[in-house]
Amino acid sequence: MASPASSKPGEIPGWIYNVILPILNLLAALVVSGILILLIGENPINALWVLIQGAFGYADNIGYTLYYATSLIFVGLGFAVAAHGGKFNIGGEGQGYIGGLGIGLACLYMGSTPWPIVMLVAIVGGAVCGGVWGLVPGYLAAKRGAHTVITTIMFNFIASALMTYLLVDVLIRPGQQNPESETFAVTSQLPQVRDILLNFGINIPPNPLNVSFVIALLCCVAVYYYIWRTRWGYELRAVGQNEKAAVYAGISPTMITIISMTISGALCGLMGLNVLMGDQHRIVLNFTAGLGFVGIAVALMGRNHPFGILLASLLFGALYQGGSQLSFDIPVLNRDLVVVIQGLVILFTGALENQFKPYLEWTYRRLTRQSVPQSTKEA
Amino acid sequence: MDNLNDIVTILASTVRLGTPLILCAIAGLFSERSGVVDMGLEGKMLGGAFLAASVAYLTGSPWLGLLAAIGFSIAISMLHGYACVTLNGDQVVTGVAINIMIAGFGPTFAFSWFNLGGRTPNLSGGQRFKDITLPLADTLKDVPVIGTIYDGLISGHNILVYVAFAVVPLSWWVLYKTRFGLRLRAVGENPSAVDVAGISVRGMRYQALVINGVLCGIAGAYLSTAHGAGFIRDMSAGKGYLALAALIFGKWKPGPTLAACLLFAFADAVQVRIQGVPLPFIGMVPSSFVQMIPYVLTVLVLAGFVGKSVGPKAAGIPYVKER
């Protein structure tokens, strides 16, 4: 008789869990949203179509979808790195905001330097500023035991107060009402995908998708390698999973916590690359617009895995963009309803993710005629 | 004398600002003590605020509004329970989902019920909880010190403020002096110990979530029918997150949690008071920096004096039977 654990003939294949289940969950979210839309007196099928078209229908819509996804990828990755190290970083909003300061300053003061150089400096600037905003809570957690949930929330508030001050009293373009900085020199703006395509004679409507999307993808790859393929990632995960074992293995949880929170903050800090350097071309008030919080849900839905985060970011990018198109085309389905739909999607795909699992397993076994007996408990 | 007056008014402000934090933080205390992390305090409170205001407006009774708020918050808590306790879903994701959903839900229904945009109509007169003047407050008013404190700080709040302050000792009593409390503390610490003792882990967690819903509902009603006068989109303004921070700050214990809430509120009250006032030695400080004070103070206190806070061991982990 074979050892029971080593060969598992009746095991449910991975794609059932990784493909079918999420799709079912998404459908459930859409069904509930559809019911809401019906209650409001609109045609849910039509609304769904508008939403999908709005997210993927045209080149510029795809551009917007990917643009939102870009920001979410940065924050999601940032959250994931800290999470693997066992720390809960809900400071993505503030780290992104302060990171934007670093990016903005790089762009403002590099004048007419070519963009690739500015971008490198900006990446450093964003990473350093965001990193510092993660390092301090990390340091306080490691050395003083201060819980990161509290400190990072506080740092979000501190960041917004600081940025309000800087934008209103220091960086503001003199003589204007809007609390925003000077516009970056054209050379220090990130090329948008549209401009790149124009060089190849392809003309798509304007949209903010820019080369930082590539940077975000590179970050996905880098974070994947960092977490799963390097000894530093190994140490990070060891600390996150079992601090005692890490100490036993000669790994210092203190150092790991500080480093991981710094990296986490740095990744969140790169969000400004997309929003400021790629789209707004100046530092504006509250440009993070809550994405730092949604990034947490993105990371958790993506199981803190870069590939999962990429998918979850795309889903959310699509919801943001499709949702805004929805409220544009069907004004009754206003932005509040779109927010409800986003919440429903998180609820069904993230929180209620297991609700169809038993049924799905049962169905699979039925379909493949597994001989494993069902729980026929004695009455 | 004048100084005392100043202090009393700042403290009274602390009490008013602290009330929703206290209610939410204690709500979080019950759910987290049972092992369910609650990031959804913000949403539950906001939902409660919406229902309280709507029902109070429609019926003219803040009490019915309060009931509706409690009912609605409990319903959301049950959804929370269904996702996290029954289906073992991720507790943090559920909380985030609740927050986002409710943020859109209130305005959507406000719009369809009142056609006023994401608001309810303003509540007036009997639609709100009135401030209560305690017996003798007026008589004692002019007694130095004691009278000032009694009249200015202790008397003159609405009923929900007193409820919030009563909830703290009550929950201490429940937590440490009753069977329910014993089981609650056990289930957040080691659910399998509770399981083998013949107590339903899920049952305990659902019960804790009901209490959680009740308290969040009261907090919501406070926002829209007692402290405020009507529901406005996003009116919880991050108080749920702050309450969560206070709960952690207070190490999941009622007394210290109360203290943490009051510290946050006090720092905020002081912040309000010193905005636009030249500070000694420093002079005029931009208001943004003054507004930072509560947050910086919190970080300093946390890092300097409080140290590590370790929560209930099983919080955040779905209960699966194991050997």
Add this chain to the structure above:
Amino acid sequence: MTSAPNKPASKAAALPALELRKVNKWFGTNHANRDIDLAVQPGTIHGIIGENGAGKSTIMSIVYGFYSADSGEVLVNGTPVTITSPKDALAAGIGMVHQHFKLVDNFTVLENVILGVEGGMKLAAGMARARAELERLEREYGLEVSPDSVVEDLPVGIQQRVEILKALYRGADTLILDEPTGVLTPQEVDELFRILRQLREQGKTIIIITHKLGEVMALTDRVSVMRRGEMVAHRQTAETSKEELAELMVGRKVLLRVAKGPANPGATVLKIDGLNVIDGQGVRRVKDVSLDVRAGEIVGIAGVSGNGQSELLQALSGIMKPASGQILYKGEDIAGDPAKLNARALRKAGVGHVPEDRQREGLVMSFLAAESAILGYHDLPAYNRGILMDRDAIIAETQRYIEKYDVRPTSPTYKSSNFSGGNQQKLVLAREIENDPDLLLIGQPTRGVDIGAIEFIHSRLIEMRDAGKAILVVSTELDEVMSLSDRIVVMFDGHVVGELPASEADERILGLMMAGIDPKKNQAA
């Protein structure tokens, strides 16, 4: 607190206190219990033995309602019962002490005992009643526990008493104990057995799961053997032998004591002088300990757990900082040099360390076996290529460990937590031994491991000794210390009580020394 009517134990033809008929249990595709039949006579002590993973804990968890069976019948005193939750089991008079304690660490003993049977809405009254009842139980059974101590501060032996008290307090007539002796010292085991026998005298029925055949022989009336999910044999204890049981369990002949030649000690590898260790609470745990370990010998440290052995091991492996004293490794004092006395540097310098608690320290349970198999060695060049780790090399190395140490299942990409305790232990041992240390520190080499695996682990350690390595073993298991060590050091209350060659050691002398009495000195005095 309902309890089933208790049948007098004297009646010969009494119905079984507990009977199982054709019970089956699946975990996914794993048939953990297969048509289990079992009858336990009232007023007897019934042993259940079997290899790691044979399904013992599972079948008892079913009886206790912690798991539910997929099919089969459970009868209590001849009546079929439906047990779907521990509540039903308690109502049927069944109590259980689990393999891994089910206590709330930060509760007092009293709180743990009354959890679930508080006797009223308010605690105070129930607590008072429980306190009185607890005193009665303590008196009656000699189970001494201070009701107001917090459980996490108590030694495991006492925690076990709390578990037993819990079951008795609930009026259990049938008491199930799952590997109760795995973490106990000999004295504590004796104490436990005394209590169990006393319970039997009073007509209670006891079912005990254990890996220790000596205990089976000494304690039980009947014994049932499980293998791979099935009941393979039932015996009257009086009519069987250790050897037969071992063979029934493992399916082959087992050496109960590994043969070992005399040691050839060489140069001193580790020398400790006047070492003191103070723990996080400021308590001095290790007090002026001096000892040495030479190449080619195994030194055993015996002692009741909690007498400083753990902290000694932690200090030697660089996890805890010593307060004073010398640690000479290969002649060099490293005690005062944090650059040398830390877990990472020590490993590089050739010190291997098998921690006492494999699950909390030795492995990361959520890691793959291959990842756990390099814990602490993860930055060796062999496992890294530039900045990336070399997965193939890591998996190949783990595969090698798995084959050499007969780890089951045999997949390096299985999650560490999915291995049974014994197999987890083998993985840790393989890692520390195969990195070929000059000095190996081992805490509790075979805790909870079945006899087949013990045989293997012991022979591997002796092989290592014979290859000229220095080995320091800390174990609370006297049998183990005596069969492995060449020299035995006994610790009590942080001090070294004395040291003696293994050949001069017997249970009586060691037992005295572990209680802090050095017979030699006493004789002299």
Add this chain to the structure above:
Amino acid sequence: DVSPAIIFDMGGKFDKSFNESAYNGAEKFAKDSGVKYREFEITNEAQREQALRNMARRGSNVIAAAGFAQEEAMRTVAKEFPDVKFCIVDSAIEDVPNIRSYTFKEEEGSFLVGMIAALKSQTGKVGFVGGMDIPLIRNFGHGYEQGVKYVASGDEVFMNMTGTTPAAWTDPTKGAELAKSQFDRGADVVYAAAGATGLGVLQAAADAGKFSIGVDSNQNWIHPGSVLTSMVKRVDVAVYDCYNSAKDGSWKGGHEVLSLANSGVDFAMDDNNKPLISDEMLAKVNDAKAKIIAGTLKVEPYTP
């Protein structure tokens, strides 16, 4: 044929103040002319350009946007659609021919309500509650303070800002608390320039039996007897003007300043607050108003 559209800023169209006023302008135009309009509410920065462009692409030919934050986006999109008429409120754009921009002299209106506050105050202390500490809000406060000092140079003005995140505009309980703290310090009139947060300020004043001053729209009706007046900023007029001029063909690009002189800003008088403001007070305020319009009384704007 006009096909109008409007884009609201982040506060949303029902913010009871600025955006709502714009909405009222659009509604009025729709009612008067029978022409329907498109609308959109911004929720993040990237939507600004997108919304403007969407409107233009779908055939809207006169597009109004509320809020200075739309400026950059509008410049960009206006260049893409030279035939579409764009209007922006609260921003001064003079160099794009197809943009018509409106700014308001909030400081002038605020000056007058500051006078009313000072005239009404018994304690010589008045308050101001702003949303976020940004130039626009400082401009309200700056004018207000000048008005107060114009009446009584010794009077004290308490200035408080609600917060530094967008929640600052939607936090009525915080607004109430700020107002209460100002009352505790002796203020008896408080002016709210804080969006929906201001509702809390007005409520607190009504609860405490003190006076408040509303902003943007006429908020006198919210608590009659307590709301002293409102500093109305006729965003609705701007939006209406934008659409109407496009309809009758008189639309032209450039910058228009709305002030007391053209009733772009004013203080609100109606039946709700008539009993609160004595003829003597009214006379003083109207006198100052005339002087400001005549240019003999200068109100300094806040310059960032």
